Amino acid sequence: MTRARMPRPHEVAAAQRDPRLLRAVSERQQDDAWRTRGACQSVDPETFFPAPNEPADSAVALCRTCDVQGSCLAWALEVGDCHGVWGGTTPRERRAMLVAWRGQVERDPDAADEPGPPVRDRLLTLVPSRR
Template structure:
């Protein structure tokens, strides 16, 4: 296992403006009902946990077409989940997003969709 390095300031700054993180802020759920709508429910779970040396393109592509992508990423960031692909992000991408997420919290259920 390799040790995850701390994200650099410019990576955290970029994460603040990442459209995936912005969507997660807009769609942060206040319950787990989004889980039943995930596209991954009909896909082998291993697809979303590729070995660190393997590309995650297939999983990320599936996530990008998922209707609950924002809620999924918000849940992963709330949980601090460092494994697998969630909300079209890899663990490496989420490290910087996690710092941005924690530095700029959004209330649970503060969805712009009402």
């Protein structure tokens, strides 16, 4: 197994300007109610977990039509290290976004005052929703 390299500064700078990240920051939710509105609710979950050598295009395209894309990406960034396509991003894209996200959340006092459910609990509740 190869370890993912740390994102480079120019990649983090690009992630900070990425509209998907900006939407995630503004649509971050303290609960998981957004999950019931995902466009992926009736789609085969395997679509969102392509093998490393397979394209993620169809999943990303569906995410672009999803009303809760921002909340979904925010969730994935809070989890920090999850596989698959979330909020229209691939795991590779999220590596740089994660660095930018942590900088944003640390500057947001509301995020520190009202943390969401523990990561493990959120994983357990979210994954079955893709059935």
